Amino acid sequence: MPDFRIEHITRYTYPSPVRDSANQIILYPIHDEYQEVIRQELHITGDPVVDTFIDYYGNEVGTFTYSQQHTSLTISSKLSVTTRQRPLPGNDIFPEQQWEDLKRLSQMVPYIDFLKPEYFDGIKELQAIVKSERSKEDTPSQVALRFCRYVYENFEYVKGVTTVETTMDEIWKLRAGVCQDFAHILTIMLRLVNIPARYVSGYICTNRHHTLRGEGATHAWAEAYIPDYGWLGIDPTNNCIANDTHVRLAVGRNFLDCSPVRGVYKGSSDHKLEVAVSVGYEDEAHHGSFLQEENTKAPDFKPVDDRPKNSYQQYMEMLQQQQQQQQQ
Amino acid sequence: MLSRVASSLYWLSRYVERSDGILRMLKINYASSQDTVQEFTWEPIIRIFAGHDEETAKLGNDSRTVIRYMVTGKSNPNSILNIITFARENARGVQEHITKDLWQCLNEYYHTVKDNRLENALKKDDPIxxxxxxxxxxxxxxxxxxxxxxxxxxRSFMNIGTYLERGIQSVDILDAKFVSIDDNPDLLRDTTYWKHLLLSLGGYEIYLKTYRTGFEAENVLEQVVLNNDFPRSVIYSVNHIQRYFERLKSDSNLDSSRELSFLIGRLQSHIRYSSVKTIEDEGLHTFLTQIRTQLFGIGDALNIHYFANS
Amino acid sequence: MQESAYFKEYHPISGVWDEMYGDAGIRAHYTKVIEYLSRESSDDLTRKEELAKRLFMSQGITFTVYSSGEGIEKIFPFDIIPRIITADEWSFVEKGIKQRLRALNLFLKDIYDNQFIVKDGIVPIDIIYSCPHFLREMYKLQVPYNIYVHIAGIDLIRDHDGTFYVLEDNLRTPSGVSYMLENREITKRLFPDLLPQCGVRSVMEYPSILYKNLLSLSPRQISNPNIVLLSPGIYNSAYFEHTTLARLMGVELVEGRDLVVKDQKVYMKTTVGLQQVDVIYRRVDDEYLDPLVFNPSSILGVAGIMGAYRKGNVAIVNAIGNGVADDKAIYIYVPEMIKYYLGEEPLLKNVPTYQLGNEDERQYVFANINKMVVKKTNESGGYGMLMGHAASEEETEKYKKEILKAPRNFIAQPTISLSAAPCYIQGALHPRRIDLRPYALCGPDGIEIVPGGLTRVALKEGSLVVNSSQGGGSKDTWVLA
Incomplete structure (x- = not known):
């Protein structure tokens, strides 16, 4: 029953003042029997009122606005979380039965949302891989873990080669990326064999003795739906089951449904983003330094610029948007 | 009133006023080009209203070419065609705030400029x-x-736009004309030169009535900067900016209006307490540059405090 | 009375319902108009036609077509001969539309809440969940009075025997109502005294009914709530309509950049500071409405507006996410919805529709493609259609390939012939194909439909496409008392 202290800081700085920013944060850990939030302190520049609601996927989402001119915005979340180990799925049900059960789920809410594999150019290739990796006698959970290992072994963990904008096609060609990309591919593979798969965002909490990939920033992994068990967390970046070392923030169909921080503002399109996540056990001295991660994918902060670098293009974009509004 | 609406009304008026200035300028200068004793040049006009770049350098001094560039030139951002298009777009965005008559009137102006017959007439008929x-x-x-x-x-925002634009134009024209004198002091005694300046500002007749001693640079300067009754004098424009701004004052934006009041008041005093003598001592170009900067400053302050473009 | 030269020319199209001509000659409800017209020479009518054009142009009732960066202003072609609907026909259409809208509204409420209709297997779940307009952000979100469709423009057509069919339910941002109003104004000028003589019902109540409904949605119980019409801006083809409606209702016309969200409330930026906005009649698509939640590159929307909407601090008209109800693949199930929610038999019929996501139906459609009209499920305005009878083999093959890429996104309907009405074309009357779009307004007091609507007409001879983007025009639409 580990207790973690997590500090997650997101900071945006702008070269010239911006205003009217509207933001959405998904930084509230999920509450359930395997995860409990003891304490959470949220500090945001300007002390705005944060309004929270539960979204379609059950995540707690906060929104706030900051209308005054500002040159930086910091969102800091300090957490104390207790996690409990969850027993793994047993293999006491016949595989065929389990696959049958999954078939039934495919036309049910919420599973239907987690079964549509998105289309990309390499889908045929991936389909072939999925087919060869899967053996008839396997249970869904065994298949899921096999796929997890496949991603772990065949994709290289390289920071900075991908961004939030990188398409699945590019990731597929690179055969490399960070946790978001690993989780993304795994969800597609699982969906191809009709296993409902969710994308999960959260934190990975270091074991005292060795480190894991995905520290220092928000982490991402996948969950596969296993009949008679529920959602099983699988971390393809570390090739392990996501259990009591993984703190879950949000689940969804993909990264966009779970992005921890996103916002829009008016002003210069330039901004610098820094994200730092540090984790410690409740009983040890807090460690961790402010990491600068230019290419971190976690926060998706898209500017809406009204003062763009090229006004002509901006004008044309506006013309186009105005014209393309469907008037039925 | 929506900030965008105020801003559009203001810009609509600035554009229409600008078109008026350009048209009158073109008309008088064209006439001037037809009875030229000394070398006539379009250069100052192009400089004031179209700027100086590769394209304007190619225009040369052919009157029709210049006029067409200034009236229907698509590539000239300050051509009448483009200015009126902007004016109309501003009006379109605020159609429920102007009268239908006014909208139709602008519409007609726009269609007149866009009409191919106008372009053809500029090619072969009498430009005037x-x-x-x-x-x-x-x-x-x-x-x-x-x-x-x-x-x-x-209406107040419209008038502020009109007078701000007019003030800037008068300053620019004066500056351009007097700069030419520095290069060619003979112009100082050239009656036609001053006559044209006054005609292009519509101030010829007032001048004749006010000054019985013939054309003198000092008198022209006095009329164009300091005459309270001449509708195109700089002080007249500033007085009207002040007058219409006073009407906008309300309790809910005290800080903003105080700042703007200050800017307008300062400019007004600056001009009011000047005389031809002090202006000459200070240097005309310096004086006009200061006035222009202050007029722009008023525009910027409006932008920030009233048009929500901070 | 049929002596005039321009009547001799009139030959009803065989096998097509003619609004003016029946088996026994001119239908009774057209006789007064025909008598009137017969007294006019064709020169008179041509002069009237020119007057109409001039009035449209000078009042700026135009839309702009953009090509190669330059905007050309056009008027929506107007045919001077009114389209006439009898009191009986209208009463049927009115009942039918009200019934349909009641069901569609209940469907939206259900689909964003309990989803009973899906659980009961009436509407297949994958059709809903694969619809791009099914917005999960709307799930369990409370909208005032449970009204989603405040304004609907339901397109009706008439088959060869005069039966009315629903062609499309437009439940997002239906447009064209300003033409209903302007066409009537023009007709008053063209044919003095004719409207009262014929007993034509007025449509001019539309803006005040809409205003009354918007007012009733205000979340703040204050005497003078701020109601605004949110337009994409002056470059939108329907901008004229936005200004007309704003003017007629006396509400502020705003663009996205005029609004800002602060602490879950929407404000407009004015020269005296921020003012809270209560009701937004928006003519901006869902996807562009909130860059924070939907398309992040939208310049037309208001960041954070979804939050204000969720909190109930602002009312948005029409509701967000209505596209799931007017998706053409879901259209197929509307008659079932009427039975399911209302326990009634549908009054207005659907056009038979094949869903190309369904293998068998796709094969049937491919085999009979020259008798079909194929449409994209999430497009409107006559874009992206294939008219099987008119398309070349090459076009058809290309289109089929397109379909196979994403069959769910296509439906097909047998070519319905559309009724015809007389149009004044080059000095004579000729039958041209028409449709009908009445505008229904739903408020807390129920559904109201002003007696009239927009009759669109395919002005090209033989054409069945009435959309303005495809050479269509419009007519004044008369409903008789």
Missing amino acids: GVLDVLIKQVMLYYGTVEITMERGEG
Whole structure:
């Protein structure tokens, strides 16, 4: 029953003042029997009122606005979380039965949302891989873990080669990326064999003795739906089951449904983003330094610029948007 | 009133006023080019209204070429065609805030400029006739504003736009004309030179009535900067900016209005307490540059405090 | 009375319902108009036609077509001969539309809440969940009075025997109502005294009914709530309509950049500071409405507006996410919805529709493609259609390939012939194909439909496409008392 202290800081700085920013944060850990939030302190520049609601996927989402001119915005979340180990799925049900059960789920809410594999150019290739990796006698959970290992072994963990904008096609060609990309591919593979798969965002909490990939920033992994068990967390970046070392923030169909921080503002399109996540056990001295991660994918902060670098293009974009509004 | 609406009304008026200035300028200069004793040049006009770049350098001094560039030139951002397109777009975005008459009037102005017949006429007919057609459109516009527009906040923003633009134009024209004198002091005693300046500002007749001693640079300067009754003098414009700004004051934006009041008041005093003598001592160009900067400053302050473009 | 030269020319199209001509000659409800017209020479009518054009142009009732960066202003072609609907026909259409809208509204409420209709297997779940307009952000979100469709423009057509069919339910941002109003104004000028003589019902109540409904949605119980019409801006083809409606209702016309969200409330930026906005009649698509939640590159929307909407601090008209109800693949199930929610038999019929996501139906459609009209499920305005009878083999093959890429996104309907009405074309009357779009307004007091609507007409001879983007025009639409 580990207790973690997590500090997650997101900071945006702008070269010239911006205003009217509207933001959405998904930084509230999920509450359930395997995860409990003891304490959470949220500090945001300007002390705005944060309004929270539960979204379609059950995540707690906060929104706030900051209308005054500002040159930086910091969102800091300090957490104390207790996690409990969850027993793994047993293999006491016949595989065929389990696959049958999954078939039934495919036309049910919420599973239907987690079964549509998105289309990309390499889908045929991936389909072939999925087919060869899967053996008839396997249970869904065994298949899921096999796929997890496949991603772990065949994709290289390289920071900075991908961004939030990188398409699945590019990731597929690179055969490399960070946790978001690993989780993304795994969800597609699982969906191809009709296993409902969710994308999960959260934190990975270091074991005292060795480190894991995905520290220092928000982490991402996948969950596969296993009949008679529920959602099983699988971390393809570390090739392990996501259990009591993984703190879950949000689940969804993909990264966009779970992005921890996103916002829009008016002003210069330039901004610098820094994200730092540090984790410690409740009983040890807090460690961790402010990491600068230019290419971190976690926060998706898209500017809406009204003062763009090229006004002509901006004008044309506006013309186009105005014209393309469907008037039925 | 929505900030965007205020801003559009203001810009609509600035554009129409600018078109008026350009048209009158073109008309008088064209006439001047036709009875030229000394070397006539379009250069100052192009410099004031179109700037200086590769394209304007290629225009040369052919009157029709220059006029066409200034009136229907698509690539000239300050051509009448482009200015009126902007004016109309601003009006379109605030259609429920101007009268239908005014909208139709602008519409007609726009369609007149866009009409191919106008372009053809500029190629072969009498340019003055063509310019007169357009000047009449502007007069129609002002008449329509005068008799149909509600006397409220919107009208004040429109007038501030008009007078700010007019003030800037008078300063620019004066500056350009007097700069030419530095290069060619003979102009100082050239009666036609001053006559044209006054004609292009519509101030010729007032001048004749006010000054019986013939054309003198100092008198021209006095009339164009300091005459309270000459509608195109700098002080007249500033007085009117002040007058219409006073009407906008309300309790809910005290800080903003105080700042703007200060800027306008300072400019007004600066001009009011100047005389031809002090201006000459200070240097005309320096004086005009200061006035121009302050006029722009008022525009910027409006932008921040009233048009929500901070 | 049929002596005039321009009547001799009139030959009803065989096998097509003619609004003016029946088996026994001119239908009774057209006789008064025909008598009137017969007294006019064709020169008179041509002069009237020119007057109409001039009025449209000078009032700026135009839309702008953009090509190669330059905007050309056009008027929506107007045919001077009114389209006439009898009191009986209208009463049927009115009942039918009200019934349909009641069901569609209940469907939206259900689909964003309990989803009973899906659980009961009436509407297949994958059709809903694969619809791009099914917005999960709307799930369990409370909208005032449970009204989603405040304004609907339901397109009706008439088959060869005069039966009315629903062609499309437009439940997002239906447009064209300003033409209903302007066409009537023009007709008053063209044919003095004719409207009262014929007993034509007025449509001019539309803006005040809409205003009354918007007012009733205000979340703040104050005497003077701020109601605004949110337009994409002056470059939108329907901008004229936005200004007309704003003017007629006396509400502020705003663009996205005029609004800002602060602490879950929407404000407009004015020269005296921020003012809270209560009701937004928006003419901006869902996807562009909130860059924070939907398309992040939208310049037309208001960041954070969804939050204000969720909190109930602002009312948005029409509701967000209505596209799931007017998706053409879901259209197929509307008659079932009427039975399911209302326990009634549908009054207005659907056009038979094949869903190309369904293998068998796709094969049937491919085999009979020259008798079909194929449409994209999420497009409107006559874009992206294939008219099987008119398309070349090459076009058809290309289109089929397109379909196979994403069959769910296509439906097909047998070519319905559309009724015809007389149009004044080059000095004579000729039958041209028409449709009908009445505008229904739903408020807390129920559904109201002003007696009239927009009759669109395919002005090209033989054409069945009435959309303005495809050479269509419009007519004044008369409903008789």
